[in-house]
Amino acid sequence: MKIGYARVSSENQNLARQIEALKKSGVEKIFPEKVSGKSVQNRPELKKMLEFIREKDIVTVLDLDRLGRNAQDITDTINLIQQKEATLDVLSLPSFTDIQDVNLRGLLTNLVFEIYKYTAEEERNKIHARQNQGIQLAKERGEYKGRRRQYSPHGSKRYLYKRVVQMLRDGTNIAQIARSTGVQRRQIYRIKEYALKVGDLGTPKREVNS
Known part of the structure; x- marks a missing residue:
């Protein structure tokens, strides 16, 4: 069974783009989430999905970062999916489904995931660093008013x-x-x-x- 998971970080954001992409990919059941949780326990729909999936199911997401806020969160979620003997399909990343060798397909998929997680984490750290620099500069100028x-x-x-x-x-x-x-x-x-x-x-x- 092909199962989809869509997530945005707040009630004000829209899930429509993710849901549309998941449906076009042939997903049969979607778990939509509007929350910015730091763990599976704080993301009820993700928890439901992980309890729902079975062996040979395909978990589909639009982007890998929908599974977690940082590299460790994403890794933990992928491990939970693999423990259920399900596979992960990320629509925005290269797919190796045409490769018949299961071991090679798994190796290439994991390699792509690791590269993506590393670059995403680096970009997140750079954004936070720029934000902190901007806040510090605003404080020095007396312009910072906080959130x-x-x-x-x-x-x-x-x-x-x-x-x-x-x-x-x-x-x-x-x-x-x-x-x-x-x-x-x-x-x-x-x-x-x-x-x-x-x-x-x-x-x-x-x-x-x-």
């Missing part, structure tokens, strides 16, 4: 921020807000602290017990 707050009047999650603030104004308790919005309690306390600081909250009503 923009997501839960704020103008942040990427401003609608959730406004909803949480309104519920706090109404006296709704933290547990009920968490259940209604899906926002973690710890984050709600941070929103509350920030809203009080910037004057969005004022003095909240007394919380109503649930």
Whole structure:
């Protein structure tokens, strides 16, 4: 069976391009993921896929980096796939399926994977180094303001921020807000602290017990 795995790092990103490519390659079942987890345990759809696959299945991804955030993550995931005696097909990399010799095909495939992981890791390290240099330069110039707050009047999650603030104004308790919005309690306390600081909250009503 040909099984696909697609992943983006956040809810705001779109899986459509990956899913379309997987379907065109003949994938029969797709596990779509919208999360930036550091391990298999933090990526529920990847975990489901690894539990689902069987011997001789083909796991297909558009790019190798969909399997992990760094070279070690990718290696660990590939090992888990191989432990199930399934094979990995990466659409953006050369395919050696026409080679009849199984050992040679496996050798060439693993070689390509290792080269890709090395170059991807090097590129990631260079990007981080440039980012750190830019931040340091901005700090020296007094221009660095840090990461923009997501839960704020103008942040990427401003609608959730406004909803949480309104519920706090109404006296709704933290547990009920968490259940209604899906926002973690710890984050709600941070929103509350920030809203009080910037004057969005004022003095909240007394919380109503649930």
